[in-house]
Amino acid sequence: MTTGSGQMIDDPAGGIVRLAHNRVRLALHRLAAGRPGAPSLLLLHGLGERAGPVPPASVSGALRMWPGPVWGLDFTGHGDSTVPTGAGYTAEALMGDADTALAHLGPCTVLGRGLGAYVALLVGGARPQLVRGAVLAHGPGLAGGGPAPGSPHIASPRLNAPDGESTPDPLALAELSRDLRPPDYAASFAWQAANLSELPVPITICVPPLIRPEWLAAVAAAPGVQELDLEEAVAFYAAQDPAGRH
Amino acid sequence: MPALDSGAEPVEFPGARPPDRVRTVDSLGLAIAVHEWGDESDPPILFTHGGFDFARTFSVFAPMVAAAGYRVVAWDQRGHGDSEHAALYSWDADVRDALAVLDSIGPDPIPIVAHSKGGNLMLHLADACPHRVSHVVNIDGLPSRRAQPDVADHERTRLRAGELAGWLDHRRGLVEAQRRPGTLDELAQRRARMNPRLSMDWLRYLVSVGARRDEDGWRWKIDPSLRMGGFGPWRPEWSMARLSALGMPVLGILGTQQEVMGWSTDPADVEPFLPPGARLVAVEETGHFVHIEAPERVAALTLEFLA
Numbered sequence: 001m002t003t004g005s006g007q008m009i010d011d012p013a014g015g016i017v018r019l020a021h022n023r024v025r026l027a028l029h030r031l032a033a034g035r036p037g038a039p040s041l042l043l044l045h046g047l048g049e050r051a052g053p054v055p056p057a058s059v060s061g062a063l064r065m066w067p068g069p070v071w072g073l074d075f076t077g078h079g080d081s082t083v084p085t086g087a088g089y090t091a092e093a094l095m096g097d098a099d100t101a102l103a104h105l106g107p108c109t110v111l112g113r114g115l116g117a118y119v120a121l122l123v124g125g126a127r128p129q130l131v132r133g134a135v136l137a138h139g140p141g142l143a144g145g146g147p148a149p150g151s152p153h154i155a156s157p158r159l160n161a162p163d164g165e166s167t168p169d170p171l172a173l174a175e176l177s178r179d180l181r182p183p184d185y186a187a188s189f190a191w192q193a194a195n196l197s198e199l200p201v202p203i204t205i206c207v208p209p210l211i212r213p214e215w216l217a218a219v220a221a222a223p224g225v226q227e228l229d230l231e232e233a234v235a236f237y238a239a240q241d242p243a244g245r246h
Numbered sequence: 247m248p249a250l251d252s253g254a255e256p257v258e259f260p261g262a263r264p265p266d267r268v269r270t271v272d273s274l275g276l277a278i279a280v281h282e283w284g285d286e287s288d289p290p291i292l293f294t295h296g297g298f299d300f301a302r303t304f305s306v307f308a309p310m311v312a313a314a315g316y317r318v319v320a321w322d323q324r325g326h327g328d329s330e331h332a333a334l335y336s337w338d339a340d341v342r343d344a345l346a347v348l349d350s351i352g353p354d355p356i357p358i359v360a361h362s363k364g365g366n367l368m369l370h371l372a373d374a375c376p377h378r379v380s381h382v383v384n385i386d387g388l389p390s391r392r393a394q395p396d397v398a399d400h401e402r403t404r405l406r407a408g409e410l411a412g413w414l415d416h417r418r419g420l421v422e423a424q425r426r427p428g429t430l431d432e433l434a435q436r437r438a439r440m441n442p443r444l445s446m447d448w449l450r451y452l453v454s455v456g457a458r459r460d461e462d463g464w465r466w467k468i469d470p471s472l473r474m475g476g477f478g479p480w481r482p483e484w485s486m487a488r489l490s491a492l493g494m495p496v497l498g499i500l501g502t503q504q505e506v507m508g509w510s511t512d513p514a515d516v517e518p519f520l521p522p523g524a525r526l527v528a529v530e531e532t533g534h535f536v537h538i539e540a541p542e543r544v545a546a547l548t549l550e551f552l553a
Contacts, residue, residue, distance in 0.1 A: 021417065021420075022333060022417065022420040022421065023331075023332075023333035023471075024333050024334075076333070076334070084332065084333030084334050085274065085275040085276050085330075085332065085333065086273055086274045086275055086276030086324060086330075086332050086333075086334070086339060086343070087274060087334060087339055087342075088324070088332060088333075088334030088335050088336040088338070088339030089334055089336065090334070090336045090478065092477070092478050093334055093335075093336075095414070096414060096417040099414045099417065099418070100417070100418070103418055125407075125410070126407070126410035126411060126413075126414055127411070127414065128407070148481075148484065149484050149487065149488075152370060152373040152374035152488070152491075153374060154338070154341055154342055154345055154370075154371070154374050154375065155338060155342060171274070175336070175338060175339075178338075180479045181479060182479050182481070185479040188406065192406065192407050192410075195407075196407055
């Protein structure tokens with residue numbers, strides 16, 4: 001057991017690695033062992049979902065195609081990760097969750113659903129050397145709170161009645177469904193990935209144009225971004241380095 | 247009642263006095279520290295501090311308002327002062343914590359005085375819960391411009407990438423992290439870099455109430471996970487939209503001298519967004535910490551406004 005942030009503090013035989021991100025204990029599920037030496041894939045779930053032990057059915061086909069180890073991270077307040085006292089969720093804090101997993105796993109292709117797609121974009125821009133392709137797929141929480149504030153609102157304990165332990169934390173659902181995502185802010189992460197990643201196409205969008213929120217439409221217009229269906233996207237990044245030489 | 251300034255040696259500052267009462271409010275399980283000056287039966291007024299500050303930075307200004315017949319209720323934001331350190335921080339969470347403090351006072355609308363980031367938080371609270379706020383006094387907490395360095399796009403990308411990686415690296419090193427210890431004078435000197443206009447006597451006083459003395463030296467109480475220079479999708483115009491929507495009386499108080507923690511607000515940029523009847527006052531020869539540099543003037547403006 002070690003205690004540094006991002007380092008493993010528990011690795012039971014059950015397939016969950018527990019990682020410390022500040023005061024939160026994150027659950028990282030080992031979803032598939034894959035071929036030894038092949039590159040890793042990290043799954044980020046949608047709002048209210050969990051990444052393991054059983055990932056959402058809509059990504060299981062794509063995950064089966066991945067040649068290397070597949071990992072799934074439960075965000076703060078979700079699945080087997082801990083619920084923080086007093087909430088205060090932001091997509092940026094969840095980017096820190098994803099970075100904590102990357103600190104443990106090393107370079108990964110990151111597949112995100114909904115909220116996880118937005119976080120995959122953020123961490124892809126912030127850690128362009130560690131994210132070997134970000135696949136942005138549809139799922140719960142994709143739109144967040146839109147590009148600008150709407151009517152004023154306070155996520156209230158009286159409305160959400162959290163019990164402090166069970167997941168998903170009702171306050172995670174309340175706060176992260178209102179998390180603001182201005183298009184130019186989101187696009188700046190895509191530009192960073194395009195400028196600083198070693199990959200020529202670091203981001204792949206798997207959401208049809210008609211149902212893209214504004215932030216995702218702006219990302220689609222940035223350089224280094226392509227559009228494929230989910231299984232094609234996973235196959236694309238699996239083929240980037242077939243020998244697994246990261 | 248928790249001990250005040252546990253382990254601290256008293257440092258005197260003219261006009262500063264400890265709160266008359268200290269208590270704790272539960273905000274979704276998180277302990278928020280509340281400091282009160284004045285008679286408990288007097289009409290209440292809520293004081294909200296700025297980022298990297300704490301309630302006891304009001305130690306001179308609050309007693310002046312209390313002496314005029316108010317119960318001043320000041321609270322430490324999560325992770326600041328004597329409030330509990332949290333796993334997560336967001337402005338929305340701060341606003342919810344403020345609502346918990348308001349709930350602990352009573353259901354009636356009361357005046358709010360707030361500085362800097364606290365001023366912004368309270369614009370949101372007043373807009374979201376106009377039935378809980380009777381007046382707003384905003385002290386240098388009206389951001390009107392984006393603080394964007396004037397650099398080319400590709401340079402901005404690299405600057406921003408460095409900021410983001412720095413923030414994530416900081417997050418990776420947090421488990422069991424502590425603030426750097428030092429002597430009382432060393433902490434005051436560190437603080438002087440952020441508060442260059444404030445006297446060393448005041449900063450030494452701040453250390454005595456905002457830091458704790460451990461065996462290896464003094465440490466600021468603020469959560470080591472908090473870091474200056476945050477980032478996120480926040481825009482000054484969003485605060486201007488909140489300001490503009492307010493229906494209760496509003497007084498804005500601005501400093502005139504730009505400094506490191508200030509927001510470089512130009513009154514001309516704010517005026518188009520003032521709600522009808524609102525007043526904006528610039529206090530000459532003060533920086534961002536107007537209520538610390540000119541407590542008598544800010545107290546007089548506040549009391550006149552409330553009267």
